[in-house]
Amino acid sequence: MNRSRRIAVIGSGPAGLMVADGLASAGHAVTLFDKRKGLSWKLYIAGGSGLNISNSLPLDLFARHYTGPADHWKACLGAFGPQDWLDFIEQKLGIGTFLGTSQRYFVETMHAALLVRNWKRRLEELNVTITLNTLCTDFRPSDAGWELLSQERSLGSFDALVFALGGGSYETTDGLSWPSMFQQKGLGFQDFAPSNTGFEVAWPAAFLQEAEGQPIKNIQLTSARGQRKGDLVVTHYGLEGTPIYFAGMPGLIQVDLKPDLTTEQVMQRLQKSKENLSPMRRAQKYLQLSPGSKALLFHMAPPDATRDGTALAHLIKSLPLQLERPRPLSESISSSGGLLWQNLDEALMLKSHPGVYCAGEMLDWDAPTGGFLIQACISQGHWISRHLSFGGT
Numbered sequence: 001m002n003r004s005r006r007i008a009v010i011g012s013g014p015a016g017l018m019v020a021d022g023l024a025s026a027g028h029a030v031t032l033f034d035k036r037k038g039l040s041w042k043l044y045i046a047g048g049s050g051l052n053i054s055n056s057l058p059l060d061l062f063a064r065h066y067t068g069p070a071d072h073w074k075a076c077l078g079a080f081g082p083q084d085w086l087d088f089i090e091q092k093l094g095i096g097t098f099l100g101t102s103q104r105y106f107v108e109t110m111h112a113a114l115l116v117r118n119w120k121r122r123l124e125e126l127n128v129t130i131t132l133n134t135l136c137t138d139f140r141p142s143d144a145g146w147e148l149l150s151q152e153r154s155l156g157s158f159d160a161l162v163f164a165l166g167g168g169s170y171e172t173t174d175g176l177s178w179p180s181m182f183q184q185k186g187l188g189f190q191d192f193a194p195s196n197t198g199f200e201v202a203w204p205a206a207f208l209q210e211a212e213g214q215p216i217k218n219i220q221l222t223s224a225r226g227q228r229k230g231d232l233v234v235t236h237y238g239l240e241g242t243p244i245y246f247a248g249m250p251g252l253i254q255v256d257l258k259p260d261l262t263t264e265q266v267m268q269r270l271q272k273s274k275e276n277l278s279p280m281r282r283a284q285k286y287l288q289l290s291p292g293s294k295a296l297l298f299h300m301a302p303p304d305a306t307r308d309g310t311a312l313a314h315l316i317k318s319l320p321l322q323l324e325r326p327r328p329l330s331e332s333i334s335s336s337g338g339l340l341w342q343n344l345d346e347a348l349m350l351k352s353h354p355g356v357y358c359a360g361e362m363l364d365w366d367a368p369t370g371g372f373l374i375q376a377c378i379s380q381g382h383w384i385s386r387h388l389s390f391g392g393t
């Protein structure tokens with residue numbers, strides 16, 4: 001191992017916590033900074049809807065879910081992949097994990113509080129100095145390596161710096177001042193844009209009255225990007241849900257409300273009895289359409305089509321909807337854009353600033369929901385700590 005070094009880690013999300021853990025475990029003197037008064041605020045937000053920590057896809061398929069250099073993802077996930085992360089949570093943080101639906105892993109508690117609390121305790125036991133409420137605004141060369149600054153105040157000099165400042169989602173405009181720190185140094189940066197976000201749909205008022213807040217479960221969505229099964233939620237502005245995040249761009253989509261039946265099977269069910277019922281009533285009765293699905297058909301399909309059994313069957317299998325605009329960054333699960341890869345070497349060190357590293361969602365990569373986001377931050381955090389401690393994996 002190299003001699004013990006003084007290293008500052010800036011940002012206490014999953015990427016920063018993993019870097020700090022790896023470096024402190026290797027014997028380095030680590031100071032962890034965050035501008036907020038608590039650690040890992042975004043993990044708490046992520047845990048609000050069930051903390052999905054990783055995914056059970058095999059590694060080669062897993063790595064294909066990321067934009068950015070394929071070689072990096074293969075190596076980085078290969079060095080510390082989903083199973084390593086699950087073992088870490090169970091053995092080092094003492095928290096159970098489980099495999100839920102759709103190949104996703106969760107922490108047993110579902111939320112982030114225990115994970116963050118136990119990780120903080122572990123970092124303190126590893127002698128990591130945790131400095132909160134401290135906005136880092138700049139860094140510059142010093143005799144000792146790199147000086148970290150908050151406005152004009154020096155936060156100390158360090159042998160190395162690791163930035164893990166997060167992406168653009170859920171932040172206020174004020175909270176996103178950090179890109180200028182890098183842009184001023186001539187480093188390339190792609191502006192953040194919403195990713196994994198809801199989309200606006202021009203709902204008629206009558207539809208909203210009936211369906212706002214309703215889930216539309218087990219659908220298959222077809223968009224320009226392909227097909228995705230899952231659940232949708234109707235909101236006052238449009239739609240949320242994994243299939244919508246996957247669609248990811250404005251345009252026409254088709255919603256299959258009964259993906260497990262063929263069009264012929266849907267037709268057969270609509271013609272099932274000789275009762276004197278309208279096609280819509282038959283659909284409700286023989287296809288068990290949920291209230292949300294029923295409202296979608298009733299309000300979003302041409303009225304003629306819902307009066308004709310064959311036309312209705314086709315609409316149930318392929319209801320067209322127009323996605324207008326994505327919701328803003330401040331409401332998105334993640335962001336695309338960030339510090340460009342061309343600034344970085346293989347170890348995720350800034351080529352122009354030796355000894356300064358960057359990890360996590362602040363870099364220019366994107367991935368879908370499903371545990372891929374947190375896993376990438378964890379794997380990159382581990383990657384940097386290995387390179388800084390041992391010069392590689």
Ligand SMILES: Cc1cc2nc3c(=O)[nH]c(=O)nc-3n(C[C@H](O)[C@H](O)[C@H](O)COP(=O)(O)OP(=O)(O)OC[C@H]3O[C@@H](n4cnc5c(N)ncnc54)[C@H](O)[C@@H]3O)c2cc1C
Binds near residue numbers: 373
């Ligand atoms: C609603 C929601 C649900 C989500 N659900 C999931 C999920 O279930 N599974 C999943 O994989 N991902 C999920 N994500 C995404 C996931 O939370 C992020 O991808 C992940 O937290 C990014 O980690 P990070 O370490 O890169 O940055 P972050 O977690 O964003 O941490 C960055 C830290 O840096 C600090 N910071 C920023 N600038 C400065 C500065 N200048 N000085 C000092 N400190 C600074 C911030 O305060 C922050 O604590 C969700 C996100 C949201 C918003």
